[in-house]
Amino acid sequence: xxxxxxxxxxxxxxxxxxxxxxxxxxxxxxxxxxxxxxxxxxxxxxxxxxxxxxxxxxxxxxxxxxxxxxxxxxxxxxxxxxxxxxxxxxxxxxxxxxxxxxxxxxxxxxxxxxxxxxxxxxxxxxxxxxxxxxxxxxxxxxxxxxxxxxxxxxxxxxxxxxxxxxxxxxxxxxxxxxxxxxxxxxxxxxxxxxxxxxxxxxxxxxxxxxxxxxxxxxxxxxxxxxxxxxxxxxxxxxxxxxxxxxxxxxxxxxxxxxxxxxxxxxxxxxxxxxxxxxxxxxxxxxxxxxxxxxxxxxxxxxxxxxxxxxxxxxxxxxxxxxxxxxx
Ligand SMILES: [Zn+2]
Numbered sequence: 001x002x003x004x005x006x007x008x009x010x011x012x013x014x015x016x017x018x019x020x021x022x023x024x025x026x027x028x029x030x031x032x033x034x035x036x037x038x039x040x041x042x043x044x045x046x047x048x049x050x051x052x053x054x055x056x057x058x059x060x061x062x063x064x065x066x067x068x069x070x071x072x073x074x075x076x077x078x079x080x081x082x083x084x085x086x087x088x089x090x091x092x093x094x095x096x097x098x099x100x101x102x103x104x105x106x107x108x109x110x111x112x113x114x115x116x117x118x119x120x121x122x123x124x125x126x127x128x129x130x131x132x133x134x135x136x137x138x139x140x141x142x143x144x145x146x147x148x149x150x151x152x153x154x155x156x157x158x159x160x161x162x163x164x165x166x167x168x169x170x171x172x173x174x175x176x177x178x179x180x181x182x183x184x185x186x187x188x189x190x191x192x193x194x195x196x197x198x199x200x201x202x203x204x205x206x207x208x209x210x211x212x213x214x215x216x217x218x219x220x221x222x223x224x225x226x227x228x229x230x231x232x233x234x235x236x237x238x239x240x241x242x243x244x245x246x247x248x249x250x251x252x253x254x255x256x257x258x259x260x261x262x263x264x265x266x267x268x269x270x271x272x273x274x275x276x277x278x279x280x281x282x283x284x285x286x287x288x289x290x291x292x293x294x295x296x297x298x299x300x301x302x303x304x305x306x307x308x309x310x311x312x313x314x315x316x317x318x319x320x321x322x323x324x325x326x327x
Contacts, residue, residue, distance in 0.1 A: 003121060011107065011120045018098075018105040026096045033093065039083060047076045102202070115202040122206055122237050126216075131207055135199070138192035140164075147186070152309035156186075159306050163190055166304070167197045170242075170275065178299055179279040181308030187279035190308070191245050194277060203242040211252040213238070217261045239268050242275065249280040254290050263295045270302050278303070 003011070034041055050073040057066035081091060098105045103114035113121075123129045140160075148156045159179075166175055177194075179187045195205050208216070216235055238244060244265075252258055269276050278299075280287060288296045299305075 003124070007121075007124055011117065011124065014120065015105055015107045022096045022098055022105065030094065033089065037083060037087060040080065043076060043080045043083065047073065047080065050076060115204065118204050119199065122204055122241060125235075125237065126206055126208065126212075128207055131195070132199075135192055135196040138189050139196040140193045143189065143193055148310055155307075155309040159190065159308060160193075162304065162306060163194055167194060167201075170198060170203065174273045174275065176270070176275055176299075176303040177277045178303045178305045179277070179308060180283060180305065181279075181281065182310075183281050185308040185310050187281075187308055188247055191247060191277055191279055195243070195245060198243055204237065204240075205243045205245065206237050206241045207245045207247065208238075209247045209251070210249040210258075213246055213265070214252050214258045214261060217265075218257060221257070221261075238265065239272065240274065244269060244274070244276045246276065246278045249278050250282040250286070250290065259291050259295070262291050263298070266295055266298050270298060276303075 050069050054066055054069045054073065057063075057069060084090060084093065096104075100114060100116040103109050103116060107114055107117040107120075123131070143160065145153050145156060163177075166177055169175065179190060181187050191207075195207055199205050216238070220235060246265075249262070266276065266278075282290070284296070284305075287299075
């Protein structure tokens with residue numbers, strides 16, 4: 001779905017803000033380092049003079065002079081590194097720090113949009129900018145087995161291990177995941193853990209509740225939003241992103257449209273070898289009854305299916321308010 005101009009501008013404004021921020025941080029850091037290490041300035045002056053000398057030597061084709069300056073330059077760089085190391089600093093401390101080192105916060109690598117631009121586009125189009133805040137709270141670091149007891153804890157350990165394998169092999173094998181479990185057993189939390197790891201490793205992730213997904217697809221299909229475009233054209237990221245998460249399948253009001261659209265979505269992504277993670281509090285039988293045999297057979301053949309154990313953690317959390325750990 002192409003961005004409209006104001007959306008594009010708002011993404012580019014954010015890049016400009018990031019660049020200004022990293023420039024300012026660098027200036028402040030350099031001023032502080034030079035204040036604390038006065039010897040650094042004279043070393044850097046010598047390095048600059050050496051580099052200029054090398055250019056002159058190259059122009060006048062004076063090979064001997066160029067080699068001498070090259071050796072001097074290497075020695076000066078070594079001295080600078082030693083000086084920095086003696087004060088617990090690295091050469092990279094003299095460079096800007098970018099939120100995305102791949103595009104240096106420009107949004108582009110050459111003519112191509114950077115992966116961070118694509119994710120910014122997705123966040124904007126699917127109103128999921130809040131997702132990053134959620135993922136700061138709900139991730140593998142904050143995951144706790146505290147809320148699972150006995151055998152449930154072991155089942156959950158295996159589920160977490162499978163989730164980690166899903167991430168580890170995300171780029172080298174095509175995988176999909178169906179997480180089943182009662183309300184409040186941590187399906188969304190586990191989905192968030194996976195989303196965070198993949199977003200942090202530069203993969204594009206669209207996160208939608210089943211309700212939101214079908215709402216978007218129905219807007220496209222019935223022309224209330226983007227006339228004349230199919231769901232595929234209107235919302236390409238749903239079919240193209242590296243990972244699509246459909247949370248809480250079954251909580252929407254099912255009808256013939258949602259049934260056909262789920263098949264379309266699941267099938268299309270399988271054909272494109274794009275991974276999908278679905279969570280639902282329904283069991284397989286109920287999913288089959290609602291979404292048809294053909295959708296279920298696609299899921300059974302192409303998805304890893306995991307059952308989350310236990311009862312509603314949110315209720316237990318309330319009862320044990322003050323206990324450590326999150327879920
Ligand atoms: Zn980038």
